[in-house]
Amino acid sequence: MWSAGCDQVFQLERPPTPPVSEDDDGDGVMNGEDPCPHIAGESRTDVDQDGISADCDVDDAVPSIGRYVSIRGGDTEDLVRAGDGIYRIDGDGILLGSVQNMTSLILPIDSGTVLVDLGVTTMDNAIEDGEGASYVELGVFSVHRAFTPDHEMRGDNCFVGRDNAMPEPGYLEFNEDNDWIPTRPRFRGPIGGMTGVVRHVRTPNRVTCRWSAEGMEDVAAGFDVDPVLRATTGKVAITTDHLRVRLDYAWFSYQER
Ligand SMILES: [Ca+2]
Ligand SMILES: [Ca+2]
Ligand SMILES: [Ca+2]
Numbered sequence: 001m002w003s004a005g006c007d008q009v010f011q012l013e014r015p016p017t018p019p020v021s022e023d024d025d026g027d028g029v030m031n032g033e034d035p036c037p038h039i040a041g042e043s044r045t046d047v048d049q050d051g052i053s054a055d056c057d058v059d060d061a062v063p064s065i066g067r068y069v070s071i072r073g074g075d076t077e078d079l080v081r082a083g084d085g086i087y088r089i090d091g092d093g094i095l096l097g098s099v100q101n102m103t104s105l106i107l108p109i110d111s112g113t114v115l116v117d118l119g120v121t122t123m124d125n126a127i128e129d130g131e132g133a134s135y136v137e138l139g140v141f142s143v144h145r146a147f148t149p150d151h152e153m154r155g156d157n158c159f160v161g162r163d164n165a166m167p168e169p170g171y172l173e174f175n176e177d178n179d180w181i182p183t184r185p186r187f188r189g190p191i192g193g194m195t196g197v198v199r200h201v202r203t204p205n206r207v208t209c210r211w212s213a214e215g216m217e218d219v220a221a222g223f224d225v226d227p228v229l230r231a232t233t234g235k236v237a238i239t240t241d242h243l244r245v246r247l248d249y250a251w252f253s254y255q256e257r
């Protein structure tokens, strides 16, 4: 276990990078050849011939870049780690976040057209662990130009969270360029121990987010991007707030500016 600032310890614990010759989704196609390395049995539709199938391409009409981070043994590859949370290797994945603070993984790209799929299991959290937080959240941010430690300039984002004060405590929350959007679908179910996939898509016209968890119906919503913000580009980030998640993989599909 280590905290930000103990990079050296983390490096020592890091095993060799998993080869592209592994088959993480078990569909018989090795990661390096797989048009969606995290989705088994995806469609083979690939209109723009960029090697990314339509099922995980941010735009299958325009060539995109696909980047798969298989977080085996805690390896986050080129994702930048930030915040006070704990990163701990847990089997093949990484435990990201802490119940006290906010933790982030940041992909420093310059794009306004981004798809992010995260394979996660929610673990310890400040609500169920009695740490006194009123909510816990897992967030995916895109186009946030700064992502400063004080949480300014967060850009477009969605959160999968839980607020126990509400009758349906689970929620999706959206913010456009850091401004709260009233759309906030709610759902039942625990926040701890859930295994699922967060999909966040940001195009110049729309932001959508979907939470697909085992044992419940998918929850999805979105909002149209304000025209004055359409040309905005920036980084992508994954955050946890008062919550620890086991992160198994991250898939990014995006277009360079
Ligand atoms: Ca595969
Ligand atoms: Ca696949
Ligand atoms: Ca494609």
Ligand SMILES: [Ca+2]
Residues within 6 Å of the ligand: 048, 050, 052, 057, 058, 059, 060, 061, 062, 063, 064
């Ligand atoms: Ca594409």
